[in-house]
Amino acid sequence: MTKEDLPEDLKQKIDQTEEATRPNFHPGAIADNLIQQFRQSREQLA
Numbered sequence: 001m002t003k004e005d006l007p008e009d010l011k012q013k014i015d016q017t018e019e020a021t022r023p024n025f026h027p028g029a030i031a032d033n034l035i036q037q038f039r040q041s042r043e044q045l046a
Contacts, residue, residue: 003014 003011006014
């Protein structure tokens with residue numbers, strides 16, 4: 001039995017579950033956020 005053998009509503013639920021568990025990874029956005037946090041912490045120390 002494969003996913004294609006399932007009724008349409010179950011296929012949609014599986015697709016939603018797979019999308020929810022797939023990491024939403026944006027390395028550029030993470031790097032920008034870390035740099036901004038670093039700069040803010042440096043400003044507070046000055």
